[in-house]
Amino acid sequence: MTPPPDVDGDLSPLLKRYADRRRALEAATANKVTEAADAGRILAMAGDLLRRTQALGDSLRDATLAIDRCEHQAIAAYVDSIDADAERKKLARGLDEAFEAILADESEADERVLYTESAETALAARDALASVRASLSLASLDTAKLDEKLAAIDGGLKKKARLLIGLNATRRREAEALDPAEREAAWWFSARSQCDFLLSLYQQTAPDPNVGQITQPHNGAHLAVCEDCQRDVEASSLAYTPQHVTASSLWRREHGQATRDEVAFMDSHAKDCKDCQRALEAIAQPEE
Amino acid sequence: MGAFDKLSDSELFDLVVRTRAKGEDASTPLGSLCERWRKPAGVVVRRVQQSYRAGSPDDEGELYQEAVRKLIERGLDQFRGLSEARPGAAASPKTFFLRIVKHAAIDAYRRQRELLDSVPKGGEEDNQESPRQIAYAINLSKRAAERDEAQSLYWTAFDRLKQEHPNEAGAWDAYHHQDLEDHEACAKKLGITVANSYKRVSRAQAYLRRYLQELMDG
Numbered sequence: 001m002t003p004p005p006d007v008d009g010d011l012s013p014l015l016k017r018y019a020d021r022r023r024a025l026e027a028a029t030a031n032k033v034t035e036a037a038d039a040g041r042i043l044a045m046a047g048d049l050l051r052r053t054q055a056l057g058d059s060l061r062d063a064t065l066a067i068d069r070c071e072h073q074a075i076a077a078y079v080d081s082i083d084a085d086a087e088r089k090k091l092a093r094g095l096d097e098a099f100e101a102i103l104a105d106e107s108e109a110d111e112r113v114l115y116t117e118s119a120e121t122a123l124a125a126r127d128a129l130a131s132v133r134a135s136l137s138l139a140s141l142d143t144a145k146l147d148e149k150l151a152a153i154d155g156g157l158k159k160k161a162r163l164l165i166g167l168n169a170t171r172r173r174e175a176e177a178l179d180p181a182e183r184e185a186a187w188w189f190s191a192r193s194q195c196d197f198l199l200s201l202y203q204q205t206a207p208d209p210n211v212g213q214i215t216q217p218h219n220g221a222h223l224a225v226c227e228d229c230q231r232d233v234e235a236s237s238l239a240y241t242p243q244h245v246t247a248s249s250l251w252r253r254e255h256g257q258a259t260r261d262e263v264a265f266m267d268s269h270a271k272d273c274k275d276c277q278r279a280l281e282a283i284a285q286p287e288e
Numbered sequence: 289m290g291a292f293d294k295l296s297d298s299e300l301f302d303l304v305v306r307t308r309a310k311g312e313d314a315s316t317p318l319g320s321l322c323e324r325w326r327k328p329a330g331v332v333v334r335r336v337q338q339s340y341r342a343g344s345p346d347d348e349g350e351l352y353q354e355a356v357r358k359l360i361e362r363g364l365d366q367f368r369g370l371s372e373a374r375p376g377a378a379a380s381p382k383t384f385f386l387r388i389v390k391h392a393a394i395d396a397y398r399r400q401r402e403l404l405d406s407v408p409k410g411g412e413e414d415n416q417e418s419p420r421q422i423a424y425a426i427n428l429s430k431r432a433a434e435r436d437e438a439q440s441l442y443w444t445a446f447d448r449l450k451q452e453h454p455n456e457a458g459a460w461d462a463y464h465h466q467d468l469e470d471h472e473a474c475a476k477k478l479g480i481t482v483a484n485s486y487k488r489v490s491r492a493q494a495y496l497r498r499y500l501q502e503l504m505d506g
């Protein structure tokens with residue numbers, strides 16, 4: 001179980017939104033649910049309540065009644081209709097858009113808003129699928145097919161959660177609204193949600209706390225304890241053009257593994273650097 | 289007559305690879321194989337010494353040992369990888385080993401020259417270094433070697449930048465790889481404003497950092 005998130009900002013609008021779902025759920029289940037899409041919507045709403053009992057109160061009765069109104073055939077058809085590949089693409093695009101929002105400068109405030117909204121929509125869509133699963137589980141329905149699809153959607157994306165750090169204030173609130181047992185699994189809200197530190201790697205200027213989503217200041221102390229951030233800083237330190245032709249570049253060049261740009265850099269650099277020029281001449285010598 | 293004398297270089301090399309793949313000790317056949325290449329390795333070292341006008345006959349043994357160590361550490365798998373990637377195009381095991389010798393020698397003499405250049409002028413007493421300074425220097429040198437090894441990641445990341453964000457890649461290339469004087473020169477070369485040059489280079493760096501982090505994720 002992950003510790004409670006370090007939440008900033010007011011949680012009440014978020015809780016109100018989820019509380020509204022209880023009413024929407026009641027309205028949507030006045031009649032028997034026979035369509036796949038409607039079943040999916042109801043399972044997601046019911047699951048939203050089930051996964052947030054600490055914040056919203058016990059919703060077991062409401063959720064159970066709502067799920068019972070869904071025909072099993074409609075539920076099965078909904079699960080079948082989930083296109084894992086398409087959902088994965090949506091989520092991956094959401095991650096990319098969250099990163100673009102980080103890079104948007106003052107002159108691109110509109111784009112930043114659009115990127116942010118689009119990314120948050122993608123995260124909400126993924127969270128809705130987690131809620132569907134919670135509903136299936138409550139109804140003791142088989143989750144194997146959905147689990148397989150969820151694994152396909154998430155595959156390789158969780159480790160890219162660093163791209164979401166620009167949304168951290170929102171994500172921390174979302175994670176806080178979830179029951180503690182749900183938080184870690186909901187990586188789209190929780191993974192790297194404390195790593196605001198990383199913003200300083202991507203943004204040239206210090207983030208303005210009054211702009212967008214960034215509410216936590218640069219926090220060097222976080223780096224001291226966060227191994228993920230330490231690894232990211234280490235990797236980032238390679239983002240500098242080499243000063244000279246390196247030994248590994250020479251090796252790659254001789255084995256045809258150097259990229260075209262790497263070769264071009266070596267040749268261009270060697271024109272003004274005697275040592276590197278000599279090294280290039282030396283590797284050109286035959287071995288036998 | 290040695291136990292492996294009847295085997296060709298390639299046959300003996302295959303035996304080493306097979307033995308290691310089984311998790312067994314391959315040091316005897318590998319030792320026999322490398323011993324065959326000791327003399328040609330000396331020739332390669334002397335050729336590099338001539339290029340650098342440096343070194344002594346004593347270096348041959350050290351560099352040979354260094355090359356054997358590198359062959360065992362990574363070279364065996366790398367050679368197999370190269371052979372599989374480009375069947376028939378890869379060098380023979382012997383040429384591959386001699387290439388390791390050549391690169392080890394070039395690296396050693398480049399470092400030696402770098403060290404000589406960095407030694408401060410003055411009396412011998414001035415050059416006495418404390419164990420702490422020596423340990424620090426060794427650590428720095430180790431880190432430099434690790435960074436060197438990781439350099440291929442930089443170029444892989446730059447390749448991705450070119451594909452996904454060509455404008456940013458163009459500015460990064462002009463500003464960093466072509467070593468232009470400043471953003472004014474970069475802007476002039478690319479036909480953009482100076483502010484845009486700053487922006488593109490800064491964004492390129494952010495993308496590169498992201499790509500490098502993802503490459504390190506594996």
